[in-house]
Amino acid sequence: MRIGELADRAGVSTRALRYYEEQGLLASERTASGQRVYAEAAVERVQLIQQLFTAGLPSRTIVRLLPYIDAGHATPESFELLAAERDRITTAMTELAAARDALDRMIHIANHPTPEHCPALREPAWAPYVEAGADSTPVDEAAAVTV
Amino acid sequence: MRIGELADRAGVSTRALRYYEEQGLLASERTASGQRVYAEAAVERVQLIQQLFTAGLPSRTIVRLLPYIDAGHATPESFELLAAERDRITTAMTELAAARDALDRMIHIANHPTPEHCPALREPAWAPYVEAGADSTPVDEAAAVTV
DNA sequence: CTAGAACCTGACGTTGACGTGAAGGTCAAG
DNA sequence: CTTGACCTTCACGTCAACGTCAGGTTCTAG
Numbered sequence: 100m101r102i103g104e105l106a107d108r109a110g111v112s113t114r115a116l117r118y119y120e121e122q123g124l125l126a127s128e129r130t131a132s133g134q135r136v137y138a139e140a141a142v143e144r145v146q147l148i149q150q151l152f153t154a155g156l157p158s159r160t161i162v163r164l165l166p167y168i169d170a171g172h173a174t175p176e177s178f179e180l181l182a183a184e185r186d187r188i189t190t191a192m193t194e195l196a197a198a199r200d201a202l203d204r205m206i207h208i209a210n211h212p213t214p215e216h217c218p219a220l221r222e223p224a225w226a227p228y229v230e231a232g233a234d235s236t237p238v239d240e241a242a243a244v245t246v
Numbered sequence: 247m248r249i250g251e252l253a254d255r256a257g258v259s260t261r262a263l264r265y266y267e268e269q270g271l272l273a274s275e276r277t278a279s280g281q282r283v284y285a286e287a288a289v290e291r292v293q294l295i296q297q298l299f300t301a302g303l304p305s306r307t308i309v310r311l312l313p314y315i316d317a318g319h320a321t322p323e324s325f326e327l328l329a330a331e332r333d334r335i336t337t338a339m340t341e342l343a344a345a346r347d348a349l350d351r352m353i354h355i356a357n358h359p360t361p362e363h364c365p366a367l368r369e370p371a372w373a374p375y376v377e378a379g380a381d382s383t384p385v386d387e388a389a390a391v392t393v
Numbered sequence: 394c395t396a397g398a399a400c401c402t403g404a405c406g407t408t409g410a411c412g413t414g415a416a417g418g419t420c421a422a423g
Numbered sequence: 424c425t426t427g428a429c430c431t432t433c434a435c436g437t438c439a440a441c442g443t444c445a446g447g448t449t450c451t452a453g
Contacts, residue, residue: 113400122440132400134399134401135400150341150344150348151348153342154341154342154345154349156345157439167356171355178357181353181356185350189346192342192346195342198298198301198303198335199301201298205311205328248430250429250430260429264432279418279430282430299410
């Protein structure tokens with residue numbers, strides 16, 4: 100499979116694929132004339148890379164993870180890396196949930212313009228999402244998030 | 247309150263606050279000598295702005311939302327904007343969950359290096375997270391996400 | 394054999410939310 | 424009055440994942 104087909108099947112641009120190779124994320128065979136040739140498995144690999152990018156992992160980190168993914172096992176160091184990134188993602192999800200809650204409050208007020216919302220009385224739609232006035236608000240129990 | 251105190255209390259840099267003002271996200275009074283002066287409410291407002299940035303909203307969008315937030319009500323257009331951004335966030339959360347699941351599979355394999363994982367037999371840790379071979383995988387029911 | 398699609402390697406442009414000086418005015422304390 | 428923390432505007436630098444153009448080569452269908 101050449102680069103154009105891989106790009107189509109994986110849903111990315113050819114530029115992205117060359118970039119992945121440049122970053123050491125994706126290898127390729129070459130024909131005698133220098134054109135890139137990929138195996139079938141490359142499709143899933145590109146999709147994984149995309150998923151990790153979407154999750155906010157930078158290419159430097161992905162490059163460090165891929166060898167262990169390929170090997171099917173991990174060293175303690177790489178395990179820590181995996182766990183740290185997992186935590187980062189969890190934190191990001193919690194923050195997204197908080198922002199969405201803020202938007203939900205705005206939407207609620209937008210849909211229920213009652214007299215209670217007159218400027219003098221209403222609580223601002225943008226009040227902090229955790230109100231119980233503890234000074235240091237720990238990120239709290241990551242609540243169960245339902246979509 | 248001057249810019250330094252606001253920066254401390256809101257947990258951002260003074261540069262960020264000037265940037266917010268430049269983008270029309272945050273207003274300020276000025277002293278005779280030109281120094282910025284903020285009200286108490288600015289702390290929460292900055293935190294809201296930060297939350298929306300974290301959620302991936304660009305400043306252009308935030309700028310369009312803030313008037314309605316301040317007013318405590320919204321027009322149909324702004325409601326659509328709110329709803330669209332809410333959807334974006336939900337999608338982002340779903341994608342994060344998928345990426346985290348992928349990492350979890352890697353972590354699982356890292357912790358259970360059994361003979362089943364010999365290269366010839368194992369399913370790759372990086373297989374797509376939805377396998378049931380439907381061609382077009384709709385984003386599915388956004389599953390309940392537990393942190 | 395030839396047109397055009399697809400590929401190659403550079404290399405510069407884009408975007409967003411700031412960081413980081415530069416060069417200078419302002420303000421409370423000793 | 425001077426020191427040093429804080430403030431002002433202006434303006435270029437950063438970082439990441441590509442987009443995009445240029446100029447040339449290779450493959451493939453008719």
